Amino acid sequence: xxxxAQVRRPVLGTFALLLVAGAPPAAAQGALSLQGFGYPVxxxxxxxxxxxxxxADLDPQSPVNPAAVVMxxxxxxxxxxxxxxxxxxxxxxxxxxxxxxxxxxxISGRQRSVTMSLSFSxxxxxxxxxxxxxxxxxxxxxxxxxxxxxSEGGIADARFAxxxxxNEKVHxxxxxxxxxxxxxxxxxxAFADSAKAGAFSLSDSYNFSGSAxxxxxxxxxxxxxxxxxxxxxxxxxxxxxxxxxxxxEGSIPFRAGLTATYDGIPGSVLxxxxxxxxxxxLAGLGSASLGLADATDMAVGAxxxxxxxxSSAVLFRTGFRSRGLPFSxxxxxxxxxxxxxxxxxxxxxxxxxxDLAVLRASRTAGAVTxxxxxxxxxVGIRPQ
Amino acid sequence: MNPPVNTRTLRRTVVTTLLVAxxxxxxxCSEQLDGGATCASASPLCPGQAIEIRDTIIDPVIAFDSTYxxxxxxGAEVQLSVVTSPEFESVAVVRFDTLVALFIxxxxxxxxxxxxxxxxxxxxxxxxxxxxxxxxxxxxxxxxDSTVSDDTAQAPALARLVPRWRIGSKVFAKAALVxxxxxxxxxxxxxARLKDSTQGQPRLRIAVRAQxxxxxNAPVVMRFGSxxxxxxxxxxxxxxxxxxxxxxxxxxASAGPVTRVDIQRDxxxxxxxxxxxxxxxxxxxxxxxxxxxxxxxxxxxxxxxxDSTTVVRATLRLTQVAYPVGGPSDxxxxxxxxxxxxANVPDNRRASTLxxxxxxxxxxxxxxxxxxxxxxxxxxYALVRSWAAQATSSAAPPRAIVLAVTDEGxxxxxxxxxxxxxxxxxxxxxxxxxxxxxxxxxx
Numbered sequence: 158x159x160x161x162a163q164v165r166r167p168v169l170g171t172f173a174l175l176l177v178a179g180a181p182p183a184a185a186q187g188a189l190s191l192q193g194f195g196y197p198v199x200x201x202x203x204x205x206x207x208x209x210x211x212x213a214d215l216d217p218q219s220p221v222n223p224a225a226v227v228m229x230x231x232x233x234x235x236x237x238x239x240x241x242x243x244x245x246x247x248x249x250x251x252x253x254x255x256x257x258x259x260x261x262x263x264i265s266g267r268q269r270s271v272t273m274s275l276s277f278s279x280x281x282x283x284x285x286x287x288x289x290x291x292x293x294x295x296x297x298x299x300x301x302x303x304x305x306x307x308s309e310g311g312i313a314d315a316r317f318a319x320x321x322x323x324n325e326k327v328h329x330x331x332x333x334x335x336x337x338x339x340x341x342x343x344x345x346x347a348f349a350d351s352a353k354a355g356a357f358s359l360s361d362s363y364n365f366s367g368s369a370x371x372x373x374x375x376x377x378x379x380x381x382x383x384x385x386x387x388x389x390x391x392x393x394x395x396x397x398x399x400x401x402x403x404x405x406e407g408s409i410p411f412r413a414g415l416t417a418t419y420d421g422i423p424g425s426v427l428x429x430x431x432x433x434x435x436x437x438x439l440a441g442l443g444s445a446s447l448g449l450a451d452a453t454d455m456a457v458g459a460x461x462x463x464x465x466x467x468s469s470a471v472l473f474r475t476g477f478r479s480r481g482l483p484f485s486x487x488x489x490x491x492x493x494x495x496x497x498x499x500x501x502x503x504x505x506x507x508x509x510x511x512d513l514a515v516l517r518a519s520r521t522a523g524a525v526t527x528x529x530x531x532x533x534x535x536v537g538i539r540p541q
Numbered sequence: 542m543n544p545p546v547n548t549r550t551l552r553r554t555v556v557t558t559l560l561v562a563x564x565x566x567x568x569x570c571s572e573q574l575d576g577g578a579t580c581a582s583a584s585p586l587c588p589g590q591a592i593e594i595r596d597t598i599i600d601p602v603i604a605f606d607s608t609y610x611x612x613x614x615x616g617a618e619v620q621l622s623v624v625t626s627p628e629f630e631s632v633a634v635v636r637f638d639t640l641v642a643l644f645i646x647x648x649x650x651x652x653x654x655x656x657x658x659x660x661x662x663x664x665x666x667x668x669x670x671x672x673x674x675x676x677x678x679x680x681x682x683x684x685x686d687s688t689v690s691d692d693t694a695q696a697p698a699l700a701r702l703v704p705r706w707r708i709g710s711k712v713f714a715k716a717a718l719v720x721x722x723x724x725x726x727x728x729x730x731x732x733a734r735l736k737d738s739t740q741g742q743p744r745l746r747i748a749v750r751a752q753x754x755x756x757x758n759a760p761v762v763m764r765f766g767s768x769x770x771x772x773x774x775x776x777x778x779x780x781x782x783x784x785x786x787x788x789x790x791x792x793x794a795s796a797g798p799v800t801r802v803d804i805q806r807d808x809x810x811x812x813x814x815x816x817x818x819x820x821x822x823x824x825x826x827x828x829x830x831x832x833x834x835x836x837x838x839x840x841x842x843x844x845x846x847x848d849s850t851t852v853v854r855a856t857l858r859l860t861q862v863a864y865p866v867g868g869p870s871d872x873x874x875x876x877x878x879x880x881x882x883x884a885n886v887p888d889n890r891r892a893s894t895l896x897x898x899x900x901x902x903x904x905x906x907x908x909x910x911x912x913x914x915x916x917x918x919x920x921x922y923a924l925v926r927s928w929a930a931q932a933t934s935s936a937a938p939p940r941a942i943v944l945a946v947t948d949e950g951x952x953x954x955x956x957x958x959x960x961x962x963x964x965x966x967x968x969x970x971x972x973x974x975x976x977x978x979x980x981x982x983x984x
Contacts, residue, residue, distance in 0.1 A: 187576030187586050193984040245579050252578035287577035295974050296596050342982030353920040357851045361982050443984040487585040
């Protein structure tokens with residue numbers, strides 16, 4: 158089922174429309190974060206991003222821990238917009254890019270003690286464009302040319318999650334994941350008229366299909382302490398040229414995460430998370446030379462209740478995250494660190510929430526540095 | 542218990558924050574994805590962007606070649622070429638088959654012409670790319686033989702290119718050959734034609750020849766305007782010995798052949814070759830000359846290349862053979878034309894007239910001189926690419942081109958290339974640079 162990595166059109170479609178349209182977004186290879194199959198966007202809500210993703214396993218809007226959906230309202234819809242302003246410095250050259258993402262859509266509902274959600278999020282974003290001057294050997298001569306290369310699309314994570322509340326303190330969840338995706342890659346060169354060589358543009362379209370199963374739990378062992386954990390067991394992930402020719406096959410990476418929050422200090426929630434992603438499970442999906450590295454993902458954050466705004470309180474958030482990215486730069490692993498902050502604002506008498514997060518991310522590998530401002534805007538709606 | 546807060550200050554803070562967010566989000570609505578500035582060649586930041594380009598030579602590449610003569614057709618010349626050289630001579634023939642034998646003097650009634658004065662032919666001269674010695678003698682002959690019924694036969698006209706039938710002759714300095722010239726004719730000869738009613742309407746058919754007036758027999762190559770170019774020769778004469786009577790101006794017209802009205806217009810004026818001893822080079826592709834020659838080349842390029850790859854270059858390589866006539870300044874421009882005739886036109890000569898314009902699909906051309914020799918190349922990747930696009934079409938035109946020179950049929954310059962019967966290394970071949978059909982973009 159071909160699905161672009163990101164939905165770039167205005168958001169206000171129906172969820173059915175989103176099911177056939179959504180997936181990862183944009184950027185440009187020529188960046189550390191976009192090596193390999195692209196940037197692992199990760200399915201984090203704006204609220205989670207605001208606290209450095211330290212509440213990911215307890216956040217009902219983040220499709221990470223299926224048990225966390227029990228914390229949703231009876232019925233809720235959520236979507237998110239997330240532009241990124243990136244600056245890559247390599248060899249004294251700086252490239253600034255700007256990309257837009259709609260990385261997450263979710264609806265959820267509750268029936269008695271079972272809560273279900275359907276979400277569509279970006280798993281990998283491989284959208285970029287490059288144009289630069291280069292020489293090309295044609296016949297026996299080297300001639301000047303301009304390279305025009307572009308990649309669009311990625312892999313999405315469509316999840317159906319159901320959570321069951323054993324009692325007020327123990328909840329379990331099960332998630333069924335499908336990973337559809339499409340990646341259209343084009344490569345071309347343009348030559349000067351005097352070169353007497355034909356400009357060309359080649360394009361290939363790759364389709365992805367994969368599956369996974371996730372399990373999660375949410376436990377309140379003591380007053381003020383909540384612990385959530387998730388496990389994702391990856392099924393096969395296939396990459397085909399067009400609809401038929403198999404290009405490669407790997408597995409959806411195994412993932413494990415554990416989040417703990419403490420709200421014993423009045424007006425605040427402190428959280429921390431540690432996770433691992435076994436990105437090497439992707440081996441076989443791409444070429445043999447694709448550099449893969451398993452990664453840890455650590456985050457800490459705090460959410461503080463601020464002054465009241467109308468009948469509800471404004472929430473202020475801050476956090477820090479450090480993780481490894483899956484695809485290496487040459488032989489160097491790429492690490493990402495991000496400081497974040499944000500606010501949560503209830504509106505429409507509590508029937509909607511408006512979350513805003515700002516991230517300052519830094520990615521480094523070798524002599525290349527990449528810095529990005531990410532602005533995340535999430536809107537949650539509760540019909541009743 | 543939340544601390545009390547100034548609601549106004551809070552609203553202002555939140556609204557300001559949201560406005561900043563909206564501005565930032567709005568600024569990202571237009572993406573700027575191009576990060577190519579950091580993509581130095583072979584940079585690890587931009588891997589997988591090298592494409593394998595292969596190179597091969599198809600030899601032989603021509604399945605069939607043939608040279609056809611007679612372009613443009615007789616009477617279709619946009620200019621009339623008058624050439625005199627040791628090996629070649631051509632004259633311009635103009636028919637005035639509607640001479641006016643009546644005139645109306647001022648204040649009088651129509652009268653038959655009994656007197657002719659100031660007879661002349663006005664000729665528009667084109668000496669661009671011409672060879673003109675310091676002085677040129679232009680002769681005009683009366684080539685209309687009223688005893689011959691075959692209007693298309695050239696022999697009777699050739700037989701009259703002798704002094705007996707010369708009705709005008711004048712030496713022009715080279716500097717005088719600008720724009721147009723007035724060539725005086727014999728008044729008595731014109732009057733005689735006006736009174737000759739053996740063919741009904743009085744008619745005059747002339748041939749114009751140009752020769753070196755210095756006696757050195759230097760080659761002369763010049764052109765005159767024709768009906769096709771809108772500046773045809775014009776016959777003028779005064780029908781009375783009175784300058785108050787206006788000149789009668791006659792434009793070309795052909796009354797014959799009576800049974801072929803379709804070609805009467807072509808025969809109003811045309812170029813007629815009167816002598817041709819230019820050598821033929823067997824086994825060659827020959828282009829140019831008067832009348833013009835062009836070559837039809839049909840290619841045999843493996844479909845595994847044309848249909849399954851992306852062609853970056855397709856260079857047709859021709860080996861030029863030095864033609865024994867022509868100097869280093871006799872530049873000839875050769876254009877390859879795509880053949881538009883489909884399978885329904887099996888006649889290759891006819892197919893070689895159904896072609897695209899110069900520069901259409903194939904923008905490259907050759908600039909050569911007749912005495913040049915060696916390898917010449919023509920780039921035609923766009924055509925080879927179009928073959929792939931037409932591969933599945935049942936009405937695809939043949940994989941062929943026509944080579945023709947500019948000013949075809951107007952200049953006596955001839956260029957030759959080795960044909961498909963020549964040995965390897967001399968016959969036409971094609972160097973193709975292409976990208977194989979392979980998957981790419983896999984991380």
